[in-house]
Amino acid sequence: MSATVAIVGSGPSGCYLAQALRKLLPEAELTVIDRLPVPYGLVRYGVAPDHQGTKAVTRQFARLFERDGVEFIGNVHVGSDVSLAELEEMFDAVVLATGLSADRPLAAFEGVGGVYGSGDVTRAWNGHPDDAKAGFAFGEAVVVVGNGNVAMDVVRLLAKDAGEFEGSDITGDMLGGTVRQIHLLGRSGAEAAKFDATMVRELGKIEGLAIDMAQPLPEGEAKVLADLHALNGKAGDGKRLTFHFNTAPVGPVMKDGRLAGVTCRRDGDEVTLACDSVVTAIGFDARDVAWRDALLARAIDVGQGRLTERLYATGWFRRGPTGTIADNRGDAKLVAAAIAGHLQPGGRPGRLALQQKIGHQTTSYRDWQRIDEWERNSAPPNRVRAKMTSKAEMLALCAEGLSE
Amino acid sequence: MKLSLLYGTETGTAEMLCEDLQEKLEETHEVETANLEDVTPGDLALDRFHIFVCSTYGDGELPSSAIAFVDTLKAEKTDLSALRYAVFGLGDTTYDITYNNGSVVLMTALNEAGAQVLGERGLHDASGLDEPLDLALPWAEARIAEAGALVD
Numbered sequence: 001m002s003a004t005v006a007i008v009g010s011g012p013s014g015c016y017l018a019q020a021l022r023k024l025l026p027e028a029e030l031t032v033i034d035r036l037p038v039p040y041g042l043v044r045y046g047v048a049p050d051h052q053g054t055k056a057v058t059r060q061f062a063r064l065f066e067r068d069g070v071e072f073i074g075n076v077h078v079g080s081d082v083s084l085a086e087l088e089e090m091f092d093a094v095v096l097a098t099g100l101s102a103d104r105p106l107a108a109f110e111g112v113g114g115v116y117g118s119g120d121v122t123r124a125w126n127g128h129p130d131d132a133k134a135g136f137a138f139g140e141a142v143v144v145v146g147n148g149n150v151a152m153d154v155v156r157l158l159a160k161d162a163g164e165f166e167g168s169d170i171t172g173d174m175l176g177g178t179v180r181q182i183h184l185l186g187r188s189g190a191e192a193a194k195f196d197a198t199m200v201r202e203l204g205k206i207e208g209l210a211i212d213m214a215q216p217l218p219e220g221e222a223k224v225l226a227d228l229h230a231l232n233g234k235a236g237d238g239k240r241l242t243f244h245f246n247t248a249p250v251g252p253v254m255k256d257g258r259l260a261g262v263t264c265r266r267d268g269d270e271v272t273l274a275c276d277s278v279v280t281a282i283g284f285d286a287r288d289v290a291w292r293d294a295l296l297a298r299a300i301d302v303g304q305g306r307l308t309e310r311l312y313a314t315g316w317f318r319r320g321p322t323g324t325i326a327d328n329r330g331d332a333k334l335v336a337a338a339i340a341g342h343l344q345p346g347g348r349p350g351r352l353a354l355q356q357k358i359g360h361q362t363t364s365y366r367d368w369q370r371i372d373e374w375e376r377n378s379a380p381p382n383r384v385r386a387k388m389t390s391k392a393e394m395l396a397l398c399a400e401g402l403s404e
Numbered sequence: 405m406k407l408s409l410l411y412g413t414e415t416g417t418a419e420m421l422c423e424d425l426q427e428k429l430e431e432t433h434e435v436e437t438a439n440l441e442d443v444t445p446g447d448l449a450l451d452r453f454h455i456f457v458c459s460t461y462g463d464g465e466l467p468s469s470a471i472a473f474v475d476t477l478k479a480e481k482t483d484l485s486a487l488r489y490a491v492f493g494l495g496d497t498t499y500d501i502t503y504n505n506g507s508v509v510l511m512t513a514l515n516e517a518g519a520q521v522l523g524e525r526g527l528h529d530a531s532g533l534d535e536p537l538d539l540a541l542p543w544a545e546a547r548i549a550e551a552g553a554l555v556d
């Protein structure tokens with residue numbers, strides 16, 4: 001009897017794990033579970049909608065389900081639909097690959113209206129069922145806090161005009177249409193900025209965008225500096241982006257109960273930037289999966305992703321919220337080797353038992369293909385896809401398919 | 405013909421493409437595939453026609469699995485003047501001036517070692533709509549025909 005493995009999460013860490021495990025265990029029954037009816041997690045909902053080349057990694061993941069005999073079961077929430085303990089009874093090994101999607105909050109700004117997390121904003125632009133309907137009021141002036149690639153994604157998407165999303169799959173009318181001024185705040189100096197030079201150059205291609213720096217840029221060896229110097233002073237007749245380095249946000253400025261600005265500290269001085277909204281892009285954390293800490297603390301070997309005898313973790317859930325999509329591939333090889341080394345077929349029934357346990361409609365890869373086809377066929381002009389943004393709509397389309 | 409497919413990859417696309425190419429090409433050729441990570445320049449069998457599939461990472465750089473190979477090639481100045489090869493590059497036009505530059509870096513290193521490149525570099529754009537294999541297979545068949553003509 002072949003071994004049964006459940007992988008919880010169909011984002012890059014889950015799919016890479018399935019890929020690596022399939023190479024080591026050609027006969028095992030591999031099942032990828034997702035709480036949403038559709039696969040690919042962060043690739044579909046976290047990668048910027050105008051970075052379709054990055055999203056194209058799904059070409060690799062698709063063949064898991066189309067060719068390599070890996071099964072997708074969507075619309076199953078591990079926790080409320082089936083407990084982790086139950087899942088461990090059903091499968092010989094269970095792998096947690098759910099990532100870390102909660103925005104790390106900026107303490108002094110928590111709970112303030114008009115302050116949004118970059119993860120929520122990015123998911124909304126990507127049509128995530130949980131966030132698509134969330135209303136973001138960016139107003140005319142936005143302060144973006146953070147100096148990584150996610151902050152740059154937010155800046156770029158706010159800075160582009162409606163006509164500059166050709167070939168993307170950005171959702172709806174949540175573009176930064178009202179925005180005139182974007183302030184990008186980074187605590188460190190320009191030479192230590194974490195964003196990539198390629199992201200800086202991409203801003204240079206936004207036609208109407210004027211770009212300047214709040215302080216003189218340093219000279220130096222850092223690659224990103226040359227590209228920042230090239231951008232500095234870029235003229236444009238539309239929106240304006242101002243880089244503020246060595247600038248830390250201190251707290252919100254409120255006026256008539258509404259956010260009106262951000263107080264910052266820069267080289268010992270206090271500076272106030274007027275704004276209508278703030279987007280924090282200072283990383284992600286595990287605040288919505290508080291049980292993760294205890295699990296990792298008791299783990300047999302976190303380095304190999306082995307939490308207990310038959311429970312594993314991979315990707316950001318294992319190693320924390322740093323690194324790129326491609327880094328999960330290395331993680332997957334490591335964890336897959338640990339699983340293959342310890343896996344013992346125990347006669348556990350696998351996906352059949354899971355399907356019997358779930359009383360409501362679940363989705364298969366075939367269902368995803370149906371949704372995918374609908375989304376591609378429904379794409380508005382100059383878009384590659386229209387995202388279906390409600391779970392009910394997705395499930396209805398799949399149910400239609402069942403009666404065909 | 406005896407073919408060696410070698411890939412330099414970061415996200416796995418070049419590996420996938422080589423697997424696909426092997427499946428198609430081995431209908432008529434003897435094909436072996438390897439990750440550049442597992443190969444040194446001295447290992448290359450010079451009687452085989454080599455097809456390198458190489459992506460680009462970061463700011464026009466080599467993908468991680470190709471770095472050691474190219475470093476060794478430069479350091480050891482391996483003589484590859486008997487090697488005939490072709491390069492297929494994977495890139496993303498989003499990255500503009502560094503588009504598909506990883507395959508250029510690899511090609512430059514191979515040429516400096518004396519290797520003889522056949523035909524045009526093949527290119528795939530991840531932001532485009534083409535499947536990698538749809539472009540790479542006819543491209544590879546054309547390169548193989550050129551290599552065959554040289555032998556005859």
